[in-house]
Amino acid sequence: IHRYYFHAAYARWIVERYQPRIILTDKNGSVLAPFLKDFIQPYGKLVHVAHSIPTANFRKFSMNAYDYYFLFGKSSLERLQHRRLFGTSQAVLTGTYSDKTPVPLPEQRNTLLIVGTGPALEKTPAIKKAYATILQTVRQMPEMQFIVKPHPRSDTTLWLGNNSPSNLQIAAADEDFDSVLAKTFVAIGSFTNAAIDCALQQRPYILV
Numbered sequence: 044i045h046r047y048y049f050h051a052a053y054a055r056w057i058v059e060r061y062q063p064r065i066i067l068t069d070k071n072g073s074v075l076a077p078f079l080k081d082f083i084q085p086y087g088k089l090v091h092v093a094h095s096i097p098t099a100n101f102r103k104f105s106m107n108a109y110d111y112y113f114l115f116g117k118s119s120l121e122r123l124q125h126r127r128l129f130g131t132s133q134a135v136l137t138g139t140y141s142d143k144t145p146v147p148l149p150e151q152r153n154t155l156l157i158v159g160t161g162p163a164l165e166k167t168p169a170i171k172k173a174y175a176t177i178l179q180t181v182r183q184m185p186e187m188q189f190i191v192k193p194h195p196r197s198d199t200t201l202w203l204g205n206n207s208p209s210n211l212q213i214a215a216a217d218e219d220f221d222s223v224l225a226k227t228f229v230a231i232g233s234f235t236n237a238a239i240d241c242a243l244q245q246r247p248y249i250l251v
Contacts, residue, residue: 047074054078063087069094072103077130080108091132094236096122105129113137115239139243146225146244153186156224157202157211158232158241158248159193165201173233173251174201180231181208190214192223192237 054075057066064087066079071093080089088110095115096104099122107123108130114120120134157177164170181189191202192214199213214223220240224230230241231249238248 050074051078055082058082058087065090067092068109071101072106074106076106077108080110080130092137093119095119095239097236097238098122098234099125107132111135115139139239143243144221146221148228149226152228154188154190154227156227156230156241156246157181157189157191158230158235158237159191159197159201160233160235161194162197164234165194165197170233176251177231178202178208178211181211185210188212190223190227192218192220194235 066089069092090111091109092113096119105126107128109132112132112134189211229247233251241248
């Protein structure tokens with residue numbers, strides 16, 4: 044239990060140092076949340092911006108200690124309501140948090156987007172197997188081009204290991220997701236909220 048003293052102290056420091064009226068968080072399951080919510084009262088509010096809640100079996104979604112919980116839509120709310128939650132919040136259905144400009148399909152439809160998952164999930168056997176399946180597919184389709192858009196906190200060496208396929212490239216870390224999507228006509232990947240971004244741009248998403 045002593046490790047939570049650090050989180051409490053850090054949350055207190057953030058509030059006292061910056062005296063915010065609103066704190067926005069986007070890290071699901073952060074143990075900072077209940078401390079931030081407590082310390083910012085009564086002058087401010089803690090708002091959690093969830094990209095979406097696409098699954099019912101991810102334990103970090105049980106953290107619910109916010110003043111307002113911004114959710115993508117109705118299905119996210121329904122999955123949240125079926126969980127055993129820690130804390131309370133006011134749910135607000137907001138839709139996507141990003142301003143979307145339609146991205147047309149490329150003229151040449153020979154390039155696929157590979158969307159990476161978060162760094163924690165990449166360590167699991169299921170995602171390792173999914174990545175191996177995707178790389179095998181890349182090697183078996185030399186006539187097609189593939190662009191990997193890794194998670195911002197992921198290690199790109201997962202894709203650039205020994206004997207990396209010549210038809211595989213890694214998008215720049217600072218390249219906007221939609222700009223990468225503009226080069227591709229379909230996306231492939233495993234567990235990631237970015238599948239929703241693909242859907243918003245009318246790109247099919249193949250789940251591995």
